[in-house]
Amino acid sequence: MTSDPKPNTALCGMTPMCQRCGTPADTVRNCHPWCSVCGQYLVHDPEYGDWTTFADREYRRRTAGIQQRITASAEHVAQAVAAVHDRLPADWHAVACQHIDGATHTLDIQPPAGSIDAIAYLIPPTGRGDGWLVRVHNRTRHLDFPLYHAGGARAASFGSASEALDAAIEALRIEIVSAGYR
Known part of the structure; x- marks a missing residue:
């Protein structure tokens, strides 16, 4: 596992901020922003405009369906x-x-x-x-x-x-x- 001090924010032009705890993601693991407080990978959810976990994004999509x-x-x-x-x-x-x-x-x-x-x-x-x-x-x-x-x-x-x-x-x-x- 690699750890970079700054996440790649080129995708959204903003610093990934964990939707659950409000902490900025200061680490990248396996090419995804990492919330060190929640211990979760973050992914951008374009429908809501925030950063959330893979599971939360999938839940949102299922609920919308x-x-x-x-x-x-x-x-x-x-x-x-x-x-x-x-x-x-x-x-x-x-x-x-x-x-x-x-x-x-x-x-x-x-x-x-x-x-x-x-x-x-x-x-x-x-x-x-x-x-x-x-x-x-x-x-x-x-x-x-x-x-x-x-x-x-x-x-x-x-x-x-x-x-x-x-x-x-x-x-x-x-x-x-x-x-x-x-």
């Missing part, structure tokens, strides 16, 4: 609400929800009250090449399951919210009918 997926899910669901309302059977409801703060948004499909205590969640695309997903939650039987295409080991993916709605309605109708046989 998650927030982008949450925002995108809210936009997808808002667009889908209008598209599916005209396709719902009588007395059925579609509600945009974010069930847990920090989770993606869903479009919840609720059958008529009193028919069954079940709900279908339409989950919008996440940007990873998938489409709309459907989960059915039968609270009476304590079952929660995704829809699958025949012969597949992966959850079914639908190209539009309308296609996902049709599959969700069919699955909920099966749950309603099967409730009479238990």
Whole structure:
């Protein structure tokens, strides 16, 4: 390990300052500024304009990616609400929800009250090449399951919210009918 008295600041034109402890990095190890107080390598994070650890920079990037997926899910669901309302059977409801703060948004499909205590969640695309997903939650039987295409080991993916709605309605109708046989 080599130790130089002054870090190379040509990258950012400023002295690396540890974001955690506020100490100027006075040492370079393995071509990276080193905070001798925290005992951490520092890397410049251009999105925040400061020097931080590799782990903190990665955490920031992951967090930003998650927030982008949450925002995108809210936009997808808002667009889908209008598209599916005209396709719902009588007395059925579609509600945009974010069930847990920090989770993606869903479009919840609720059958008529009193028919069954079940709900279908339409989950919008996440940007990873998938489409709309459907989960059915039968609270009476304590079952929660995704829809699958025949012969597949992966959850079914639908190209539009309308296609996902049709599959969700069919699955909920099966749950309603099967409730009479238990």
